[in-house]
Amino acid sequence: xxxxxxxxxxxxxxxxxxxxxxxxxxxxxxxxxxxxxxxxxxxxxxxxxxxxxxxxxxxxxxxxxxxxxxxxxxxxxxxxxxxxxxxxxxxxxxxxxxxxxxxxxxxxxxxxxxxxxxxxxxxxxxxxxxxxxxxxxxxxxxxxxxxxx
Amino acid sequence: xxxxxxxxxxxxxxxxxxxxxxxxxxxxxxxxxxxxxxxxxxxxxxxxxxxxxxxxxxxxxxxxxxxxxxxxxxxxxxxxxxxxxxxxxxxxxxxxxxxxxxxxxxxxxxxxxxxxxxxxxxxxxxxxxxxxxxxxxxxxxxxxxxxxxxxxxxxxxxxxxxxxxxxxxxxxxxxxxxxxxxxxxxxxxxxxxxxxxxxxxxxxxxxxxxxxxxxxxxxxxxxxxxxxxxxxxxxxxxxxxxxxxxxxxxxxxxxxxxxxxxxxxxxxxxxxxxxxxxxxxxxxxxxxxxxxxxxxxxxxxxxxxxxxxxxxxxxxxxxxxxxxxxxxxxxxxxxxxxxxxxxxxxxxxxxxxxxxxxxxxxxxxxxxxxxxxxxxxxxxxxxxxxxxxxxxxxxxxxxxxxxxxxxxxxxxxxxxxxxxxxxxxxxxxxxxx
Numbered sequence: 001x002x003x004x005x006x007x008x009x010x011x012x013x014x015x016x017x018x019x020x021x022x023x024x025x026x027x028x029x030x031x032x033x034x035x036x037x038x039x040x041x042x043x044x045x046x047x048x049x050x051x052x053x054x055x056x057x058x059x060x061x062x063x064x065x066x067x068x069x070x071x072x073x074x075x076x077x078x079x080x081x082x083x084x085x086x087x088x089x090x091x092x093x094x095x096x097x098x099x100x101x102x103x104x105x106x107x108x109x110x111x112x113x114x115x116x117x118x119x120x121x122x123x124x125x126x127x128x129x130x131x132x133x134x135x136x137x138x139x140x141x142x143x144x145x146x147x148x149x
Numbered sequence: 150x151x152x153x154x155x156x157x158x159x160x161x162x163x164x165x166x167x168x169x170x171x172x173x174x175x176x177x178x179x180x181x182x183x184x185x186x187x188x189x190x191x192x193x194x195x196x197x198x199x200x201x202x203x204x205x206x207x208x209x210x211x212x213x214x215x216x217x218x219x220x221x222x223x224x225x226x227x228x229x230x231x232x233x234x235x236x237x238x239x240x241x242x243x244x245x246x247x248x249x250x251x252x253x254x255x256x257x258x259x260x261x262x263x264x265x266x267x268x269x270x271x272x273x274x275x276x277x278x279x280x281x282x283x284x285x286x287x288x289x290x291x292x293x294x295x296x297x298x299x300x301x302x303x304x305x306x307x308x309x310x311x312x313x314x315x316x317x318x319x320x321x322x323x324x325x326x327x328x329x330x331x332x333x334x335x336x337x338x339x340x341x342x343x344x345x346x347x348x349x350x351x352x353x354x355x356x357x358x359x360x361x362x363x364x365x366x367x368x369x370x371x372x373x374x375x376x377x378x379x380x381x382x383x384x385x386x387x388x389x390x391x392x393x394x395x396x397x398x399x400x401x402x403x404x405x406x407x408x409x410x411x412x413x414x415x416x417x418x419x420x421x422x423x424x425x426x427x428x429x430x431x432x433x434x435x436x437x438x439x440x441x442x443x444x445x446x447x448x449x450x451x452x453x454x455x456x457x458x459x460x461x462x463x464x465x466x467x468x469x470x471x472x473x474x475x476x477x478x479x480x481x482x483x484x485x486x487x488x489x490x491x492x493x494x495x496x497x498x499x500x501x502x503x504x505x506x507x508x509x510x511x512x513x514x515x516x517x518x519x520x521x522x523x524x525x526x527x528x529x530x531x532x533x534x535x536x537x538x539x540x541x542x543x544x545x546x547x548x549x550x551x552x553x554x555x556x557x558x559x560x561x562x563x564x565x566x567x568x569x570x571x572x573x574x575x576x577x578x579x580x581x582x
Contacts (some may be wrong), residue, residue: 011531013524015561041533044560057429067563069524073531102532120531 005130006074007143008056009118012049013069016042017070024049024063028057031062036149037118049104051055052077052118054147076121076129077146079114079139087117099125109149116141116149152268152300153261156408157463161456164464165203168411170171170434176209176344179442182227185220203376206411206434207422211445214247216354222248226230228440238286239386240571246286249386250440256295258437262392262406269395269404270355270380272326274301275400277352279324281333282360283309283570288390289360292329296392302326309333310569312340319351322370326355331363331371331379332572339567339574349376357382359391360570362489367497367503381470387446388433394468399460402467408470409437413445413467414454417475430475431468450476451487472508479509479575488574491520494550500527504565508551511579519556520547523565 014020021040026034026049037052053059056072063070080086095103097120107116121129133140151157159167177197179186190196199205200440212225222245223230234253238246251259272278278297280291290308297304305318309329313335318324327334334356341348353375360384372379383403384391393410394403400420405412410433414423417430429448435442450471458464473487480486488507495501503521508519520543522528528539540557547555566573 009531011558013527013529013536013561015559015564020561043533043537046536047535048533050531057266067561069529070528071529071531 003074004142004144005053005076005140006126007077007146008117009073009075009120010053010056010059010063011071011073012050012051012063014040014047014049016045017049024068025068027062027066028053028059031058033059033062034118036146037105037116039103041103046060050103052107052146056147073120074123076119076127076133077116077141078119078133079141080117081109082110082113082115086115090093090117090136090138093132093138094121096127097128097132099129099132107149111141111149114139116146127128150268150273152265152272152464157404157406157465158230159408159464161464164408164572167408168179169200169203169205170438170555171408172206172411172434173351173396175434175436175438175442176200176444178227179444183225185216185224202287203411206413206445209434209444210433211420211447212443213447214387214449217247217443218245221231221245223250225443226250226440227442230251233290233440235291236286237288237386237390240287242432247386247467249288251389252439254439255389255441258409259389259489260295260299260531262389263292264299265381265391265406266395267293267296267300267326267357269397270326270357270382271378271398272300272302272355272357276300276302276355277305277323278302278326278328279305279307279319279322280313281307281309281315281327281329281337282391287570288384288386289328289330289543292384292390292392293357297326297328312337312569313344316341316344316346319348319353323352326357327377328357329373330360330568330571331358331367332361333566333570334371334379335376336567338371339504342374348374353377353453356380357395359383362473362477364472364489364493364496365470366547370496370503383468383471385448385450387443387448388435389438392506393433394538396470397459397461397463401459402455402469404459404463404465404467405454407465410435411469412454414452415447417447417449417485425454425456426467428469431471451475451478477575479507479516479518481516481555483552484551486518486551486553490551491547492574494547495520495522498546500525500539501543504567506565507574509579510577516579517556518553519558520544521558521560521565523562523569524559528559530547572575 233250284290356379380396384393395404413432414429
């Protein structure tokens, strides 16, 4: 598949301790890295912070230097019509082909009136997902464009 | 190489005769020179003349850690203080430490048993020995130092700590033997990997690690990540320091230098001696030391003894790796567990780094154990589900191996304190009562 479509999401392991989230954001801020979108998945003990930033490779380096456990994962940034049922429609197309969305979250900003939502699917179904998107005229934004949002 | 074949490979019967003679002499000296022992012997109705065979050892009284505290600092010295040339002390985390004295003869015996220890691990006079045991009151530093010199090694007395400098000298001076606590060896590995030094490509070939209980799994991890042969060495301040027992190249237990220190295994409850092979508390009697010869010292270490001749040629009995001490033992819902057993399970799980901590709490009048494990790159995932699966996997393995239910908590990398000496594995948050 076309790797241009894979936006690199930076993920960070965080213990549920006060000040950890601030430390991540500060570290990135000091290095001039801008956070574009984020979500946190958490349990009672720990959380995983997922970030879309303008300079993902730099972000990984900066956070690793600060001793965080950091990973990088390819996700798809899809343009979704900002209307009732817009997201539901996209999900139906994926579901119809048996593609399971592992998690998703939205950008703060819109592109030409469309919402931008980040989707994580299993790597094994990535090609198939892109195919489904194309067939249904759902636009996946190239990574370079996402970093510049 | 065997440093002292005369004693290390001596015919067992001949050695038994030697031991009995030395034991009798020691008891006779204690009768005269140490009032505390004189009293105890009198209570038991025993004199040096009653020692006719090794079985008579059991007629003698035990010496416990409490006895050493009671006689602090010099109450059990068997020579006038002016004959001593050195003292060492146990770490004494609670209360007063144990003060051990050494005459020049004792220092000589010690250098000999350490030379045997290093040779046991495959060391020779050609080796460059980096001694990362702490120098000072702790017996590890100076003990390995004198023994290394006795064997003819070039000793680097770097002491513990300053890991960056350890790595620098290891590379620049071409160290071939590293002496350290196993937990500090892991700290050195971590630092090397962090700064991109591959220890496996350095001349380092042997590790002599001891002074704290560690698992077979940790030994294998260190061997693989340093590209060396790692050996367990054993000793304690009360007996002499390191140089009481050492693992040879056959790696089938640690040879006890029993021409100086007679071992016994007893049932810690009944205090009755146990037969070879049976696990119990290790007890030592010093039979050659001048200044501080302790009789039947209860080490609280749990192990068993094997008197079969070893394939390395040594005839001295072997003790199994010490898996724990009676006072380190945790009782979790009625099951006895040693921290090293948990370490063994953790090191058997591929993704798990050997950095862990055990947190003991008592929320409802029952001990609960939480194992904290660092998130390594191999564990990390951006999905909560995978991380929870790892936690479950660890808990399940511990449960199936040890029969206890534990909570597992993943913590951020490098947040568990790195050891420069003896690792602190247990955080006890239980409230008294």
